Amino acid sequence: xxxxxxxxxxxxxxxxxxxxxxxxxxxxxxxxxxxxxxxxxxxxxxxxxxxxxxxxxxxxxxxxxxxxxxxxxxxxxxxxxxxxxxxxxxxxxxxxxxxxxxxxxxxxxxxxxxxxxxxxxxxxxxxxxxxxxxxxxxxxxxxxxxxxxxxxxxxxxxxxxxxxxxxxxxxxxxxxxxxxxxxxxxxxxxxxxxxxxxxxxxxxxxxxxxxxxxxxxxxxxxxxxxxxxxxxxxxxxxxxxxxxxxxxxxxxxxxxxxxxxxxxxxxxxxxxxxxxxxxxxxxxxxxxxxxxxxxxxxxxxx
Amino acid sequence: xxxxxxxxxxxxxxxxxxxxxxxxxxxxxxxxxxxxxxxxxxxxxxxxxxxxxxxxxxxxxxxxxxxxxxxxxxxxxxxxxxxxxxxxxxxxxxxxxxxxxxxxxxxxxxxxxxxxxxxxxxxxxxxxxxxxxxxxxxxxxxxxxxxxxxxxxxxxxxxxxxxxxxxxxxxxxxxxxxxxxxxxxxxxxxxxxxxxxxxxxxxxxxxxxxxxxxxxxxxxxxxxxxxxxxxxxxxxxxxxxxxxxxxxxxxxxxxxxxxxxxxxxxxxxxxxxxxxxxxxxxxxxxxxxxxxxxxxxxxxxxxxxxxxxxxxxxxxxxxxxxxxxxxxxxxxxxxxxxxxxxxxxxxxxxxxxxxxxxxxxxxxxxxxxxxxxxxxxxxxxxxxxxxxxxxxxxxxxxxxxxxxxxxxxxxxxxxxxxxxxxxxxxxxxxxxxxxxxxxxxxxxxxxxxxxxxxxxxxxxxxxxxxxxxxxxxxxxxxxxxxxxxxxxxxxxxxxxxxxxxxxxxxxxxxxxxxxxxxxxxxxxxxxxxxxxxxxxxxxxxxxxxxxxxxxxxxxxxxxxxxxxxxxxxxxxxxxxxxxxxxxxxxxxxxxxxxxxxxxxxxxxxxxxxxxxxxxxxxxxxxxxxxxxxxxxxxxxxxxxxxxxxxxxxxxxxxxxxxxxxxxxxxxxxxxxxxxxxxxxxxxx
Numbered sequence: 011x012x013x014x015x016x017x018x019x020x021x022x023x024x025x026x027x028x029x030x031x032x033x034x035x036x037x038x039x040x041x042x043x044x045x046x047x048x049x050x051x052x053x054x055x056x057x058x059x060x061x062x063x064x065x066x067x068x069x070x071x072x073x074x075x076x077x078x079x080x081x082x083x084x085x086x087x088x089x090x091x092x093x094x095x096x097x098x099x100x101x102x103x104x105x106x107x108x109x110x111x112x113x114x115x116x117x118x119x120x121x122x123x124x125x126x127x128x129x130x131x132x133x134x135x136x137x138x139x140x141x142x143x144x145x146x147x148x149x150x151x152x153x154x155x156x157x158x159x160x161x162x163x164x165x166x167x168x169x170x171x172x173x174x175x176x177x178x179x180x181x182x183x184x185x186x187x188x189x190x191x192x193x194x195x196x197x198x199x200x201x202x203x204x205x206x207x208x209x210x211x212x213x214x215x216x217x218x219x220x221x222x223x224x225x226x227x228x229x230x231x232x233x234x235x236x237x238x239x240x241x242x243x244x245x246x247x248x249x250x251x252x253x254x255x256x257x258x259x260x261x262x263x264x265x266x267x268x269x270x271x272x273x274x275x276x277x278x279x280x281x282x283x284x285x286x287x288x289x290x291x292x293x294x295x296x297x298x299x300x301x302x303x304x305x306x307x308x309x310x311x312x
Numbered sequence: 313x314x315x316x317x318x319x320x321x322x323x324x325x326x327x328x329x330x331x332x333x334x335x336x337x338x339x340x341x342x343x344x345x346x347x348x349x350x351x352x353x354x355x356x357x358x359x360x361x362x363x364x365x366x367x368x369x370x371x372x373x374x375x376x377x378x379x380x381x382x383x384x385x386x387x388x389x390x391x392x393x394x395x396x397x398x399x400x401x402x403x404x405x406x407x408x409x410x411x412x413x414x415x416x417x418x419x420x421x422x423x424x425x426x427x428x429x430x431x432x433x434x435x436x437x438x439x440x441x442x443x444x445x446x447x448x449x450x451x452x453x454x455x456x457x458x459x460x461x462x463x464x465x466x467x468x469x470x471x472x473x474x475x476x477x478x479x480x481x482x483x484x485x486x487x488x489x490x491x492x493x494x495x496x497x498x499x500x501x502x503x504x505x506x507x508x509x510x511x512x513x514x515x516x517x518x519x520x521x522x523x524x525x526x527x528x529x530x531x532x533x534x535x536x537x538x539x540x541x542x543x544x545x546x547x548x549x550x551x552x553x554x555x556x557x558x559x560x561x562x563x564x565x566x567x568x569x570x571x572x573x574x575x576x577x578x579x580x581x582x583x584x585x586x587x588x589x590x591x592x593x594x595x596x597x598x599x600x601x602x603x604x605x606x607x608x609x610x611x612x613x614x615x616x617x618x619x620x621x622x623x624x625x626x627x628x629x630x631x632x633x634x635x636x637x638x639x640x641x642x643x644x645x646x647x648x649x650x651x652x653x654x655x656x657x658x659x660x661x662x663x664x665x666x667x668x669x670x671x672x673x674x675x676x677x678x679x680x681x682x683x684x685x686x687x688x689x690x691x692x693x694x695x696x697x698x699x700x701x702x703x704x705x706x707x708x709x710x711x712x713x714x715x716x717x718x719x720x721x722x723x724x725x726x727x728x729x730x731x732x733x734x735x736x737x738x739x740x741x742x743x744x745x746x747x748x749x750x751x752x753x754x755x756x757x758x759x760x761x762x763x764x765x766x767x768x769x770x771x772x773x774x775x776x777x778x779x780x781x782x783x784x785x786x787x788x789x790x791x792x793x794x795x796x797x798x799x800x801x802x803x804x805x806x807x808x809x810x811x812x813x814x815x816x817x818x819x820x821x822x823x824x825x826x827x828x829x830x831x832x833x834x835x836x837x838x839x840x841x842x843x844x845x846x847x848x849x850x851x852x853x854x855x856x857x858x859x860x861x862x863x864x865x866x867x868x869x870x871x872x873x874x875x876x877x878x879x880x881x882x883x884x885x886x887x888x889x890x891x892x893x894x895x896x897x898x899x900x901x902x903x904x905x906x907x908x909x910x911x912x913x914x915x916x917x918x919x920x921x922x923x924x925x926x927x928x929x930x931x932x933x934x935x936x937x938x939x940x941x942x943x944x945x946x947x948x949x950x951x952x953x954x955x956x957x958x959x960x961x962x963x964x965x966x967x968x969x970x971x972x973x974x975x976x977x978x979x980x981x982x983x984x985x986x987x988x989x990x991x992x993x994x995x996x
Contacts, residue, residue, distance in 0.1 A: 206754035207762040207770075209719050210823065212739050214774040215747050228764035 052304015055239075058297030066113040075104035077111040077264045088280055099273055099283050108264040109290050115265055116294065119176055120245040124238060126184035131191025132234065136222040138192065139199025150196070153189030161186055162251065169257045176259060179252060183245055194237055198230040232309045236302050243298035250291045266291050315385065316487045316519045317366055317404070318342035322379035324358075324365055324543075334594045335361050335374060337543045340620075343487065348513060348520040350530030350551070352566070353540035354842040356589065359523045362540075363489045366521065367400050384486065402432055405480035409492040411472035414479070415464040421475050422460025428482035443482065450515075451478040451508060468931055470501035474508065481512065487519045494529060498704040499869065500928040503913035506532045525842065527566060528915025531555065536626070539563045542593045542600035545620075549627030555917060559629040561605045561637055569847035571876035573899075573916055579698075579857070579877055584848030588812055599632060607633045607640075656694040659830050659863040660716065660750075665689045665725035665735060667711055667887075671936070681936045685711040687887040688725070692880075693831060696861040700878035700895070702868055702910070706932055708887035709867045710835055716865060717752040717833045718742055729831070748778040751824040755836040757816040761808035767794075767819055768804040771826060778827030793822040797852060814845035821852065831863045839870065850877060871914045875899055883907045886932055886943040893969030902966070902977035905948050942974065950975060 047053070065072055074095075081102035090097040096105040134153070138146040156164070168182050202208065203226060211225050252258040253267020254274075266287045273283035324336040336358045343349050351359045364370055365381055368388050380387050383399055391399070408414055416424055425444035426437070434440050441460070448456035451474040464472055473493060480488055490509070494502040506529060513520060513533075522533050530537055531551055538548040539562065547560040558564045568583035587604040594600060598614040605613070612632040620628040631637060667686040686708045693699040701709045714720040716727055718739030727735040732746055739747060751774075754760045761770050771793050772786040781789060791801045797818040808816055817837060824832050837853070838846040854877070857864055868874050874881055874895070881898040883891040883906060891904040898907065909928040930947045933939070942948070945956040952974050961972045971977055 205759040206756060207760060209752070209754065210760065210770075210820075211762075211773075212719065213717065213747070213750075213752055214777040214827070215739070215744060216773075216777065224765075225762055229762070231764075 049304035049307045051300050052308065055297045055300025055302070055304055058293055059301060062113050062294055062297070063117060065110050066117045069110045069114050073104075073107040073110040075107040077103065077108040079103060089282065096286050097280075097282050099269070100276060100280070105269075105283070105286055108269060109266070109287065112264040112266045112269065112287070112290070115176075115259060115263065116246055116249055116291075119179055119249055119259075120242055123180040123183035124187065124241045124245050126180060127187035127191055127241065128234065128238060130184060131188040131193075132195050132227065132230075134188065135192035135195025136199055136227060139196035140203055140218060140222050140226065146196070149192065153192055156186060156189050161248070162255075165248070165252060166255070166257065169252070174252075174257045174260055179249065179258070183248060187241060187245070191234075191237065191241075194233055195230055198233060199226055202226045202229055236306050236309070239298045239302035239305065243295040243302070246291060246294045246298065314345045315342050316345060316347075316383070317521065318380075318382045319362070319365075320380045320382065322365065322381050323377050324361060324370065324374055325377045326374045328373055333591065335543050336365070337594065337600075338379070339540075339543070339545050340379075341538055341545065341548060343519050343521060345486070346513070346517040346519055347536065348522060348534040350522045350524065350534035350537040351540060352524060352527055352530055352537060354525065354589070354844060357540040358543040359540050360491055361543075363406065363491050363521065363523055366487075366489060367404055367406065368396055369400075401428070401485070402483050403485055404487045404489060405483060405485040407473070407476050407480050407488065407490045407493045409495050411469065411476045412464060414476045415472060417464055420461050420463055421467075425460070425475070425479055425482060428479060432483050444478075447478045447482055448475070450481070450512065451475070453478075468501075469497055470505060470931075473497065473505055477505075477508070477512070481516065481518070484516065485518060487521060489521045489523070491523045492525070493522075495524070495526070499871070499913040499915075500704060500909060502529070502915070504928070506915070509533055526915060527555075527570060527843075527917035531917050532915055539566070542589050544600055544630065546601065546631070547627075547629040548620075549623070549629075550625060553623075553625060553627045557638070559623060559627070559634060559638055560601075560631050561607050562601045563629075564637070565604075566843060567917060569844045570917060571847075571850065571870075571872045573872045573875050573911070573914055574918075579850075579854035581851050581854070582847035582876070584846075584851060585844035586848075588814075588845075599630070607631075607637050609633060656697050658692045659695050659729065660691075660693040660865075661726070661728040662689055662691040662693075662712075662716070663726040663728070665712070665715065665727060666723050667708075667715060667720065668723045683935045684887050685935060686715070686722070689882075689884075689887075689889050691882055691889065691892065693863040693865050694879070695830070695863050696857060697879035698857065698864040698866050698877050699880045699882065700866045700868060700874040701882045701884055702871060702874050703884035704869065704910075704932060706886075706935070707884040708935075709884050711887075712884070713752070713833045713835045713865060713867045716831075717750055718747070719752075744778070748827040749830040751827055751829040751832050753817075753820050753824045753832060753834040753837045755839060757813040757820070757840055760820040761816055763808050765807075766804065767806050767808070767811070770808075770819060770823055771804070774823055774826040789826075793826060794819075796825065796856070797822045812845075813841050814849060817841060817845075817849055818852065821849075821856070825856065825860070825862075828860075829862060831865065833865045833867070835867045836869070837866070838873070839868070846873075853877070871910060872916070883910070886939070887935060888943050888972070890944060890973070891969075891971045893966070897966070897969040902964075902971065904944075904971045904973050904977075905950050905975070906944050909947075909949070942972075 081098070084094070084098045084102035085100065088098045088100070088102070094104050094106065096109070098104055099108070134149050138149040164186055165182050169178055172178050208221060208225055211221050216225070249258065250267035250270070253265045254271045256271060258267050259265045269287035270284055273280070277284045319339045319341050321338050321340050322336060323334065323338055326333045326335050339362065341349065351362060353359050361374070365376065366383070368391070376389060380389065382388065383403060388396070388399070415421065422441070422444055425447065426440040429440045429443055430437070445456045445460060448459050453459050453471060453474055464475070467475065494505050497505065509520070510533060512518065520533065522530060524530050534551055536549065537551050537554050539546050539560065541562045547554060547558065547563045554563060555567070558567055562585070565583065565585035569585060571582060585604055590603070593603065596602070596614070598616060599605070599608070599618050602608040602613040608614070618630050618632045620630045621634055622628055665686060666684070666688055669683040669685065671681045671683060689712060691699065701712060703709050711720065715722045715735070718734065718737060721738045722735040725735050726733050729746060729749060734742060734746065761767070768790055771790045772783070775781045775786040775789050776783070790804055794801055794803055799815060799818055803811065803815070803819070811819070834853070838849050841849065850873070853864065856862070866874070866877055878895045881893065881895050882889045883898065883904060885906050891898055891907050899911070903911070913928065928947055933943070933946055941957040941959055942961040945951050948956065955974050959974070961974050964971045964973060964977055
């Protein structure tokens with residue numbers, strides 16, 4: 011069967027081989043363009059994430075009102091209007107402005123937390139996979155122990171103990187996601203460490219750290235990048251949940267989860283106050299998931 | 313003779329993102345009842361597409377754009393799905409390279425075999441059962457009735473392939489398509505399977521379309537041969553005619569590129585086919601092979617389509633310069649074989665080397681047994697010479713290579729480079745100077761280079777690590793290394809996936825040479841490459857050996873290659889060296905019975921060669937078995953009852969040639985034994 015696929019692939023790859031060098035020289039912009047046109051779902055995801063990122067970065071200029079300005083006069087008619095596109099909340103604050111400013115929080119906290127998890131998890135996973143034996147056993151069992159706690163309880167315990175702050179939220183998410191990433195990296199490492207190029211690196215006397223980070227890690231980037239965006243989605247949910255449970259970022263800073271929590275008691279009276287921030291959370295999660303799916307499709311294709 | 317399968321000027325194209333690409337171009341052949349046609353060519357020549365097209369199994373995007381494909385006279389393009397499924401399996405059956413991909417791993421093989429008649433109209437389960445058992449006996453599987461209960465993973469690779477063949481024959485098809493059916497198998501098993509196919513063909517009269525890259529296996533099975541190049545049939549005819557007077561330059565190239573068992577050895581130059589197939593070649597109006605052909609002339613070969621020319625008795629070739637080709641000397645293989653280098657200094661001395669793995673229970677501790685991967689091996693590798701280690705898979709040859717190169721540590725014995733014993737030192741524990749002196753070339757061109765780093769990285773890193781070169785010096789040295797392995801300097805900037813398999817293997821050789829080693833260990837360096845590329849790499853290795861006087865330890869399963877490359881040969885079986893000596897002596901009598909069996913099994917691209925006689929039966933024992941006598945006794949055709957099972961074989965010495973065997977091999981004069989195909993007479 012190998013020969014069959016080889017033959018067929020040979021037929022197709024043959025035509026790519028010539029264009030390959032050209033594609034490389036056309037640079038990154040082209041590559042990303044190719045990637046996105048190949049996967050419509052990835053493009054949608056990227057567009058959603060990009061929109062929120064632009065809104066967050068330029069919040070001071072884009073947001074029509076201050077996110078914290080309370081205007082009780084507006085509560086008489088809080089529904090969306092020409093002045094307040096998405097309406098106002100129960101304290102008369104402009105929802106659109108709060109969403110835009112809230113995007114800043116979630117788009118700082120979530121990527122930082124995931125990046126922290128990726129760095130820690132990658133390091134531990136490489137070490138466990140490459141070293142094996144007792145190192146592997148210790149790292150993975152500690153990871154298993156952390157994973158054995160229901161996540162939300164773990165969050166609540168730690169934040170209840172150390173207090174709610176952006177840093178603590180990042181730390182909690184890093185700690186709880188790192189074991190999963192370590193598992194992914196360990197799996198890839200176990201496979202790659204038996205490849206001939208790793209043997210060749212050993213034969214020329216490279217150190218274990220060099221082999222781990224220069225020979226093995228770059229080849230794990232595919233699954234890691236896909237996982238990064240998936241995890242970005244989950245983390246957005248987690249931050250929303252923490253906000254909803256009242257252990258998110260302290261008020262009055264706008265926080266999407268917090269917005270849902272403040273308004274959910276009035277969901278039958280003024281549903282838009284709950285639904286709109288919920289939709290914002292969903293859109294970010296869906297965007298991240300779509301992009302992850304798109305990247306996976308592209309990597310399978312290429 | 314009724315025609316079973318016919319391709320009538322069929323062309324197949326793939327429509328993809330990159331536009332339309334021609335896969336098969338004007339392929340025309342037919343297979344009559346009971347005939348066997350071999351289809352050969354390098355990878356991506358389109359030979360597997362032929363197999364798929366014959367069953368209308370083309371993958372998405374591929375379609376027949378011109379011509380017709382007929383099965384038993386009916387154009388398959390016009391068949392309904394129901395008619396098609398009747399043809400598949402019933403009239404045409406297929407055997408693939410990997411038997412596991414054709415067998416269901418969770419179903420006993422008996423059930424899978426019985427499915428065939430039950431699907432094709434048989435209603436009586438007992439009858440189906442009886443037919444399945446009979447067919448298993450037919451493919452000569454032992455204890456057929458018991459075999460019915462077993463699952464695919466309980467069988468060896470050779471047995472699995474027999475089951476697949478049995479399954480294919482259950483419906484009594486008119487045509488059996490075999491796509492590289494023996495490629496993953498050991499020579500002895502391959503020989504047995506080929507013999508089985510010959511027998512079954514004679515018995516059932518099944519026509520065969522045999523697809524292979526190996527001219528030797530095709531010569532054993534087929535009456536006629538078709539040579540495919542870049543989707544075009546370039547030569548076809550009776551096996552004897554094509555092999556004796558190959559008329560297309562490509563066919564000549566394929567035959568010339570092949571190392572031969574009967575060749576002179578000592579690295580006489582092989583003739584590789586220069587260049588590679590480019591995608592654009594498929595779309596050329598003229599001859600697709602022209603860019604690589606030494607006979608090519610611009611106006612004749614490149615401008616207009618070239619038609620098949622009949623050379624008599626169904627021998628056709630598609631070449632515009634046939635007269636020039638046929639007039640040129642048939643075998644201009646230059647005999648630039650290197651002179652024997654007697655008394656070359658020994659670089660590496662291996663003495664009593666053993667490697668054992670202790671099997672442990674689930675929670676460690678508790679011993680379950682010992683795997684003896686390598687047992688008491690004695691060998692020498694000499695400067696400027698090649699020591700080849702041959703044997704079937706699982707014989708310990710790769711383990712031995714890995715101990716020498718330090719990727720594994722030995723359990724006991726000596727591996728001496730100069731005065732330093734390296735047997736128990738893994739490469740990380742070896743002194744840097746020693747590390748530099750032993751380097752390795754790996755088998756798989758797909759994993760030998762790190763896909764994330766450029767070729768410049770792959771070559772400059774060892775220069776810096778092993779020779780402490782500064783980055784400027786390393787850069788010039790990289791260019792030198794690339795030149796040494798005949799690659800253009802620009803290759804340095806490329807990534808591994810932009811190179812072909814052969815080019816990657818050249819880079820791997822350059823990498824091994826970077827530290828100026830004394831000894832290079834090459835583990836099956838060309839087994840994953842096409843013959844034409846293989847020849848170029850072998851020539852390169854031969855040249856480098858001459859130039860730099862380094863010792864080469866060559867691990868291989870291919871005896872013709874070993875005959876061609878080696879100065880010294882060690883034949884391994886179950887972790888032991890059973891025969892060792894200078895290549896000419898190992899390849900001529902007296903033989904160890906195992907060496908003799910290997911030599912008989914090796915396929916030769918020679919239609920006149922006598923068919924192989926009784927191939928080796930049985931399987932290599934498990935390396936956990938404790939063996940008191942001779943390791944080969946369980947399969948040896950000349951086993952001396954008692955003695956061989958209970959007493960370790962004595963080492964018989966014939967000068968530098970040693971054989972570990974109980975047989976009184978020396979008594980028989982080599983002259984009496986004659987050719988290698990002669991049957992062992994009455995030595996036992």
